[in-house]
Amino acid sequence: MYLQDIAKVIRSKNAGPRCTTLDIMFNSDEDYQKVMDSGAISATLIAERYGVSQEDVRIIEYPMARALKVAIPRKVTAGDPGDRDVYGAQQHARLFKVKI
Amino acid sequence: MSATGRILKEFSSLPNRRPLRLLGASGQLGYGIPTPAFNAGLERRPDLIGCDMGSIDIGPYYLGSGKMATARESTKRDLRKVLLAARKHDIPLVIGSAGSAGAAPHLAQTLELVREIAREQDLHFRLAYLPGDVPKDIVIGAVRAGKVWGLDGMPKLTEQDVENATHIVGQMGMSAFRRAFEADIDVLIAGRACDTAIFSTLPVMLGFPEGLAVHMAKIIECASLCCVPGGRDAILATLDDEGFTLESMAPQRRATPISVAAHSLYEQNDPYVILEPEGRVELHQAKYEALDERRTRVSGARWVPSSPHTIKIEGAQHLGERAVVLCGAADPRFIEKREEIMRDISKVVRDLVCEDSEEDYKLYWRFYGVDGVTDRQPGTPLPAEMFLLIECIAPTAARASEVMRTMKQYLLHFGYEGRLSTGGNLAFPFTPPEVSVGPAYKFNIYHVMESERLDDLFPLTVEQL
Numbered sequence A: 001m002y003l004q005d006i007a008k009v010i011r012s013k014n015a016g017p018r019c020t021t022l023d024i025m026f027n028s029d030e031d032y033q034k035v036m037d038s039g040a041i042s043a044t045l046i047a048e049r050y051g052v053s054q055e056d057v058r059i060i061e062y063p064m065a066r067a068l069k070v071a072i073p074r075k076v077t078a079g080d081p082g083d084r085d086v087y088g089a090q091q092h093a094r095l096f097k098v099k100i
Numbered sequence B: 001m002s003a004t005g006r007i008l009k010e011f012s013s014l015p016n017r018r019p020l021r022l023l024g025a026s027g028q029l030g031y032g033i034p035t036p037a038f039n040a041g042l043e044r045r046p047d048l049i050g051c052d053m054g055s056i057d058i059g060p061y062y063l064g065s066g067k068m069a070t071a072r073e074s075t076k077r078d079l080r081k082v083l084l085a086a087r088k089h090d091i092p093l094v095i096g097s098a099g100s101a102g103a104a105p106h107l108a109q110t111l112e113l114v115r116e117i118a119r120e121q122d123l124h125f126r127l128a129y130l131p132g133d134v135p136k137d138i139v140i141g142a143v144r145a146g147k148v149w150g151l152d153g154m155p156k157l158t159e160q161d162v163e164n165a166t167h168i169v170g171q172m173g174m175s176a177f178r179r180a181f182e183a184d185i186d187v188l189i190a191g192r193a194c195d196t197a198i199f200s201t202l203p204v205m206l207g208f209p210e211g212l213a214v215h216m217a218k219i220i221e222c223a224s225l226c227c228v229p230g231g232r233d234a235i236l237a238t239l240d241d242e243g244f245t246l247e248s249m250a251p252q253r254r255a256t257p258i259s260v261a262a263h264s265l266y267e268q269n270d271p272y273v274i275l276e277p278e279g280r281v282e283l284h285q286a287k288y289e290a291l292d293e294r295r296t297r298v299s300g301a302r303w304v305p306s307s308p309h310t311i312k313i314e315g316a317q318h319l320g321e322r323a324v325v326l327c328g329a330a331d332p333r334f335i336e337k338r339e340e341i342m343r344d345i346s347k348v349v350r351d352l353v354c355e356d357s358e359e360d361y362k363l364y365w366r367f368y369g370v371d372g373v374t375d376r377q378p379g380t381p382l383p384a385e386m387f388l389l390i391e392c393i394a395p396t397a398a399r400a401s402e403v404m405r406t407m408k409q410y411l412l413h414f415g416y417e418g419r420l421s422t423g424g425n426l427a428f429p430f431t432p433p434e435v436s437v438g439p440a441y442k443f444n445i446y447h448v449m450e451s452e453r454l455d456d457l458f459p460l461t462v463e464q465l
Helices: A029-038 A041-048 B004-015 B035-043 B060-065 B072-091 B102-119 B136-144 B159-164 B174-181 B197-206 B208-222 B257-263 B332-336 B338-354 B399-412
Strands: A006-013 A020-024 A058-062 A067-073 B018-028 B048-052 B092-095 B128-132 B149-151 B165-170 B185-189 B233-240 B245-248 B272-274 B278-280 B287-290 B295-299 B303-305 B310-329 B362-366 B386-394 B433-450 B461-463
Touching: A006 A029, A006 B272, A020 A029, A029 A067, A041 A067, A058 B165, B018 B035, B018 B072, B018 B197, B018 B208, B035 B072, B035 B433, B048 B197, B060 B165, B060 B197, B060 B310, B060 B433, B072 B092, B072 B102, B092 B197, B102 B185, B102 B295, B128 B174, B136 B165, B136 B433, B159 B165, B159 B433, B165 B272, B165 B433, B174 B185, B174 B197, B197 B208, B208 B233, B208 B245, B208 B272, B208 B295, B208 B303, B257 B272, B257 B287, B257 B295, B310 B399, B332 B338, B338 B362, B338 B386, B338 B399, B386 B399, B399 B433
Parallel strands: B018 B048, B048 B092, B092 B185, B128 B185
Antiparallel strands: A006 A020, A020 A067, A058 A067, B018 B233, B128 B461, B149 B433, B165 B310, B233 B245, B245 B295, B272 B278, B278 B303, B287 B295, B310 B386, B310 B433, B362 B386
16 A cells, blocks of 8 residues: 555645654554554655755654654755755645655 | 734633634735635624735745735735624734735735735724834844854855845844733734744733644644645634634634644654744644544644744845746756766856856756656656756846856757757747746745844834824
């Protein structure tokens, strides 16, 4: 099963111009727990998919919204020359096919 | 008596606080306020109407240039709607981060619209405003005193950075808003401000718990975004000493415990903490309970005051003038060799436009279809077509245009190794394919500044209209 088959929301957005955050939300506590228990969403995986170092990956569990929050530094500050996604809203899709 | 004066007096004479009703009318004033939900909110007799008008997410251009992100006419329409309602019902209207980025030109444009509407509609009221600009000498003083820190890995701020910024704003908080509310006013327009202060200041002045007030504010400043389905319709919060209740004023939008809790994730890097100039709210013990299908009751937020006070400061620096070329390609050999071709053509262009002088511009290119939006993952096949956005930032618009015109022509006919298509390498959707797109900016300040004198930073002006 892939993350896209179980998640309700997989999205990305800036949290300030220096940080990209990825939110993964689920329909039920069971789905949330299943993904948490799988250990699939790890700092290692995020670091590898997004080309950042593991120490810079922050993963926050947020069970009250059946959600996981991932924060990673942006390589280019939002809106700097060479930026490709000022709002950071299109950085999520590489999580779709994470195996659970 | 003014609208704020009336409510402060009412609460001072009550033996027990009654619940306070706050209407979040818009999270992005200027992009349209749906009328049915707004009117439904007014029927609930709110004690305050609040609108947020700005954000840092829109990028450095607006702060740098002093321009608004929203169109003048749509901004005026929204302002007219909330001003007419607030004056008709005689309740305070509070608008934060005026004109998208909240610097002096943004505030001035917003105030001009407010005065224009007041004249046209024959409205008379006490208008207060708080500029959000932080003077350069104060920032430089703080840099010298070691009282400025970069946020999220921003480099250490230098005096040169401060000098380079076209505008510097600080996110004012409740202490600035409080001074305005104490000045017997009807309408408050703030420059760059914490979105929370719009809604939390009045309840905190009336004695409601700060943690609850700020948590509530953080949710309703986005209007009905915390609902399922989320949207921009007005939302009503009813606050008491133990918690607050959220209800969208659009019947199809439901505030559920999950949807409200999930809102804490939005554009925040930590869903458990809300940082404010005067302290922080901790949400680890927050509780979200359904009252019915459409209303959620929230409690448990805890306020932790901080000392010294800090404000977030933001600045943007002018980099030059930007021109771009828009074109496509459908030749597999060109698409495969794209990076090499662009590197080679950059040298050709430089030799032509610079001759013996130094390169005075910067080039950037994006290959849409390949990696124009995100890094390319290993093993991803190349597309049949590719869109190229080639960008130049140069000291003048004429220079950027010159470089882009030369680039376009030489790239069109560049004879890369293995080329079969000698008719031209690029498909132009229209001509001219090179466009001047105006000044380019970057955020050069995104820092936190410690300040003992927060109150002096944002001077209050009151004007009778």
